[in-house]
Amino acid sequence: KTESNLIKIGSAIELRLMVIGSSGPSQFLLTNAILGRKEFTKDLTSISSSLKNTGELAGRRVMVVNGPNIYDKDISRVKRKVEQRKSKCLCIPGPHAFLVAFDMEKISPNDMNTSRLMKQRFGRQCVRHSMVLLAYDENMQDTELEDKVLKTDWHLRELIEKYGGRFHVFNKNWRDRSRDRELLQKIELMVASLGGGYFSSRTFQKAEDSVKKEEKRLRKQRASEIEKVWSTMENHYVAEELTSLARGLGTGLVVGAVMGALFGSIEGPGGMVLYGVIGGAVGGSAGGTAQVAIEKCVFTLVCSTCVVQ
Structure with missing residues (x-):
């Protein structure tokens, strides 16, 4: 699948x-080399x-995903x-x-079969989107x-021929x-x-569908929690008191609190506070007792959203 401006160096697209990794520490050493920092210890052989992890490679924003080695014997099949x-x-x-x-100094029979297992796990065409990275010692x-x-x-x-002849060597x-x-340009x-696009297959599409489904569920859950908090607030302040608040503060702050609650369910506490402030700016200031009451309500909403998250 395609994304615009993908091949442009320094593009905003990550x-x-x-x-x-087949076995051993090579994949973890590679991640360190890409990110330019010690994300994994040099003797790590398994996760x-x-x-x-995220970082930059030659000025380009990158996101790097590591998983257990393909031939890792320390984890179960499940x-x-x-x-x-x-x-x-x-x-x-x-x-x-x-x-x-x-x-590059320790190529094993298992290494030679890695491309076959990759096809089984990620899709038959994944090798077309692959490159061999060979780790070498500093003295070479x-x-x-x-x-x-x-x-x-x-x-x-x-x-290397199993991956279309594409390779790069990197220092441990x-x-x-x-x-x-050089590595960025090759990629x-x-x-x-x-x-100019990314690799996709049925397995990645299923993963994306699962994530979207979970996001939708969490949004509904957050909205439900916010509704409960708002109902509690309404029950706490009788209709006459809410009317008095609206007269004293102007409807802006009350609406701001509501908007803050709704947007906070999507954007987190930051969204809630932002729209609460907007409402306050619209509504203006008012008497001390009413102001404290509203601030207490907004604080309760923020805390509740933090718990939901």
Whole structure:
């Protein structure tokens, strides 16, 4: 699926990157390298829950999703399926690129089969949106890296061919930023060659539908809670007192409180306070007792919304 201005460097559109690991620490080292910070320790080899992090790569806003390694033996089959669904939900409506990380010095038979398992879990076309990322140690020179990948190591060449020949090498030391722009350009070029959009499949569409359904449920729940709070306020202040408040303050502040409650259910406490203030500005100021009463009501609404969230 397409998004406008996707391939423009520095675009306001955030690149969604799903980092895949076969085994070991490579995918976590890659995330550190992309974000330019120590998000994971260098000896980490497994995580039990999918995670999302944001940052910048060569000036481009990126969102990076990590999940358990494909061959992680420390989690159950059921847990693995749960985390697969979670990682998809974290990356909806779909990733712009899959970055598949390996240690270039430790290519295993399992690594060679990673593309097959990716197709099963994310969709048959996901490999077209994928790139191999090879981790290397600091002491290797650029010429050594190129020779190793393209000339001397047939395992690496065979692995890279499974992903359309697309690859990039990155330093295990995340402080080395010398290859950031090259990596970003490779990702953007791959995305542009596929129409400038993000990857989507039936599994990602199901994840997006599930998230939207849950958002709708939460909105209804919040609206219901706000309605209960408002009803309590109405019962607390009899009709005569509300009429007196409206006369003293002007209808603006009362309406502002109502608007604050409604918009707060969608936008959080900030929206509630904002519209309460707007109402106050419209209605003007008034007598002390009535003012304290309204402020108490608004405070109650804000606290209730915080609890709902």
